[in-house]
Amino acid sequence: MSRPMVIQPVAVSFSQRRFNAAAILRLAWDVPALTASDAMSETGLTRSTVIALCDDLVDSGWLAELADARTAGEAYRKGRPAKRYALRGDAGVVVGVDAGPHRITATVADLFGRELGHAVEHVPTDAIETANRVSLTDGVVDAALAAAGVSAARVLCISLGVPAPTDQNGASPEGENSFWRLMNPGFAQHFAARGWATVVENDANLAAVAEGSIGAGAGAPSYITLLSGERFGAGYVVNGQLIRGTRGGAGEMRLLNLVENVGSADGIGLLLRDWVRSAKDSGALPAGSALNNVSLNNLDAPAVFQSADAGDPFAVQLIVRMADRLARICAVLAGLLDVDRIVIAGAVAEAADLLLERTRARLAEVTHTPAPEIVASPLGSGVVSAGAVRRALSYTRDHALDLVLDDTME
Template sequence: MQQISSAATPHLVRTLNANRLLQYAWDTEAFTATDAIQETGLTRSTVLSVCADLVERGWLHELDDARAAGQYSLGRPARRYAFRADAGAFVGVDSGQHRVTARITDLRGTELARMSREIRGALDTAPDRLLMTESTVDAALAAAAVTADAVLAIVLGVPAPTDADGASPEGADGFWPRMNPGFAEKFAHRGWRVIVENDANLAAIAEGAVGAGVGFSSFVSLLAGERFGMGIIADGMLVRGAHGAAGELHLLDYVQGVGSADGLARLARTWAGEARAAGLLAGTALETASEAEDVFAAAQAGDTEALVITARLALLLARVCVVIGGMLDAESIIIGGAVAPAAAALLDATALHLAEFSHGPAPALIASPLGGDAVGLGAIYRGLALVRSDPLAFALATS
């Protein structure tokens, strides 16, 4: 690696050199100037000068020298430095249809605290959703003992398309504005960098970073709980579309045998309710059950009516996946969301239907190992990528 040319302006040279060294420090533990020289290609004088500047700004701290640390005993002791992961924080929010979860992490993405609250009934209005999300974030910050001025960025995942400014369109039924009731403007008033992103897009980011998408250059993350929504990774890049709606699946309203974007969890509850009303569940494990997970558990135990429901779900999911696979030529479709662990039992039957329906190679179906954490994790990784792209544009509260 070559040092930045001196033909550039001195300020630009210093900034580029500082960014290069900071990226190295971010991914390593304690290091000496010699270590940094070998990894960055910078000169010793540049490394020492940049390290001093980053210490002053709060990004690094100087440790005991190598002799004091017991690494060697002869010669002049080398200075040792380490990245300050505690110098700032990220906030990642999964603002789902029925639950809002906020997590706080340090600058390496290590979770410090998490807070979650239900959104039900009368509270499911745009103003109440906004207030509850704010209070959940504040409670998580308090639990993490992180002050508001330490937050560098907040990323919020919502079940709605979002544009570059974090706003969602009106839509036909008012659902999208209720799910995203002005989050970008509200949190920007705190002086934080704010990103509001579609939840399936964030789930796709998480799958590519630490989930079932690792090693795949092109895949789809299909959130399948209350509503179907997909995040698309093509050639390693997130596909958002002109208005942020590339992963919206309202087209399922027109797919024979599907008919709506209702997801597996909602359909499992609905179909169990219909069977109960028809008197089919008397004396079964589902007679008083109310959650989708109960349906899947009963099917695993061999309950006849639960098996009927899960067979219907497997067929419907195959129809959804053949549409996605046919449009996108996806290498794999990762079934995600909180329902993923329970729905994993559907995938063998779904794959059989999918092979029958597909005109070409069928995409592989994989249950997400991240489950209900995917959106929140994706929010953290998105915030981390934002700050790492230009870290010196952010002022640390400790500097």
């Protein structure tokens, strides 16, 4: 039990004033208006110090001093009216990007998270492997900035969601078939070179971030977001913290082939399409089913959901089969990490009422102990974009004083 000879690094050297200023800025971030008294009770500093720090933050462009002392419908208060400070939503902008395999979306938002502009680009199916994703994404980002009417100099942080595990530098490992590198061809380096703080993160993890702040995970200390499209990906949040894994591979779900009656990480979209098409091919699709009227091109998950909702027995049968599978996945994940809520996110979440209902019923049979709650994401197909914006905002919030505001048009 001898002690090692290594001296561990300790973060000590910091400017106290800067530290306190950052704390006050974080307070202002979460509140529509901040008074000196609020900040005093939160930080333990005295009034003189707080006001001096707030004045500094006003000078540097992060805070605005609100004139309307008591006008803002607040409960009546005695005494001299307090100065009120607020975060300047227009101090800068952030960019959130969903860099999916066949669709790249960029959203520009102000510091309140309000969307200012938006741009989308589709990647043709036959170009998924060959497209130059870096320049493509660069273009979409510039288009979104143009739509927002904001110059690139005002961008404080950009966050990108990619369908690949990412390490702490935002790089993705060389996967089995190099798909991961294809999906994340050095985004981190490229956008950092544009002078922006850059966060590249797995798409399911960003979905989890979105659910936690504005979606179905809000208020829960621990939850899992299951992002389903062509493949399943999971984002774990345990006690308010995102679990990423050594190489960012937590939630990659390669293990599903060991779970009974699951056998792969294929997502809801892919499986339902496969099942219904192979049923048609093999003649297993009953003659009376409404799915016979759907063209082969549109014979996919949305069609199945729609027919099931309309009561088509064969479609319902497929949904039930999927519910069993989903329930097993949920049981494994919830049991492993002791979470009490699982959020189903992605485009399927918009039409999956029946599926979730059946999944909950199946889950109650599969688990003994209190089954986790299964909820649909309210964010639909924009969940990764929303998560990217939230992630960029939280990065900006945490590193605000390290960032330089563009004062030309603030």
